[in-house]
Amino acid sequence: MGTAGSLLRLARPKQWTKNGFVLAGVLFAEKMFSPPHVFDALLTFLAFCLLSGAVYAFNDVLDVEEDRKHPLKRFRPVASGEVPVPAAVVYSVVLVAAGLALCFYVNAGVGAAGLAYLALQAVYTPFLKHMAILDVMSISAGFVIRALAGVAAVNSPISPWLIVCTGLLTLFLGFSKRRHELATLGDGAVVHRKNLRDYSVPLLDEMMNIMISATIIAYTLYTFTVYERQDEIFMMASIPFVVYGD
Template sequence: MAERTALLERPPALAPPPRSLTGLLRGLVRTARPRQWVKNVLVVAAPAAAGRLFTQHAFVHLSLVFVLFTACAAAVYLVNDARDAAADRAHPVKRHRPVAAGQVPVPVAYAVGGTLGVLAPVAAAWLCPAAVCALLTAYLGMQLAYCVSLKHVLVVDLVVVTTGFLMRAMIGGLALGIPLSRWFLITTGFGALFMVSAKRYSEAVQMAGRAGATRALLTEYTTGYLRFVWQLAAGVSVLGYCLWALEEGGVPSAGVLPWRQLSMIAFTLAVLRYAVFADRGAAGEPEDVVLRDRPLALIGLVWLAMYGLAVANW
């Protein structure tokens, strides 16, 4: 009887769609997760913080780094979906992914992912400073290790995903030879940990009682622990930003107002606003929270304006 119930509850298998070159290309693009490419905009973080964003040299190099990082991320997504195809077919949502649904054959996903994973570091070695190539290679190796085993290791999975965000923020500075301050690294790192742990917390809340259906490791975490992590990370990121804003570095500001210090208010409000969604268990898709919540978007624009005025010393 139990076996019969399990069969009834299992999602019906999807019939593989007819394949065509156009459908295959669309499937490959979908597997590369275009919506996730917005994360790679973090490559401008360090140059923006240093006030070296709006030059032709910066534009060319950052555009190249963005493309290379996107290629590495796409390679990881393709390999991950190819590896998890069998498990994804048993999932009510993931079974619609192109590889699991049969739109993209598993060997093709592996081949395209492997090609991107080789070409991106090689192009970086040819066109970028050695530090950029090293960071891209390290990111690729770390993410592939995450796909194979690290995503099943408690706490390490949070660290790996957080480090991926931190690498995105660092690589723009390395591409332009900009020194990375300790406050920049602390704020960025713990800000990323805040969003990653809030996402895990939201998934655990939404999938209470069946957490393993979406992410097996969620069964090992408690919501109390994940809440502790995102609250800790939020506090450290705000503290790090405030210490940066209050550190004058011996250079007096010639601006009309102390925009650098005032930006602490907007930054803190942004973290508090995002924490509302985290507390509700509604931060499962960070990009949706950031782009769809108008108050948060407004706070972000105010912070961006203040930060820009501080960098411009206006």
């Protein structure tokens, strides 16, 4: 694979769909039919793709020795030697600079969200990702920051429902992922992720049930508030689809 391809793979483009939560801010701000606002939200999405790519690249630098011993991770660009460590560091810095520049280009609120995202990752990578429960809560916080960046992009007041619904849904998804890892990896789960030793399937089942129930309740209450304010019954009509999807 060429250098350009290796650098792109280092930024994990397959993970960029997570930044789609930026667009949740547009939905909750009810600006999804305003082209200028949608354009700013898309710029914010691109900015967070750059920032998250920088984080993935730098994490690969920090974990290079462990990755080289892993049966699958040893094929990652840095661990395999496709991208030298110094080049990966420079690449990460460039992505951070470009991502933050784009954030502040949209507006200062998006810039602040970008800085908050990087600050969270700076704590998550060396500390929080090794702690059960806190690791999932940190991942959820990252999604909430993305959604808040979307709200900032369209210059709308922050909706508490955005924070609640995004937080609860991503907590459910995070605990679901941990359960999947435990169930599918078996005895090799701890090798894949060390803090899985502190989880159990019954615990994760309980957490998932709590989070999905709370998510449905929160979303239902949100749709009722929209209906009361704007007489928009179509939001209430979406409730069965949300319940079925969950």
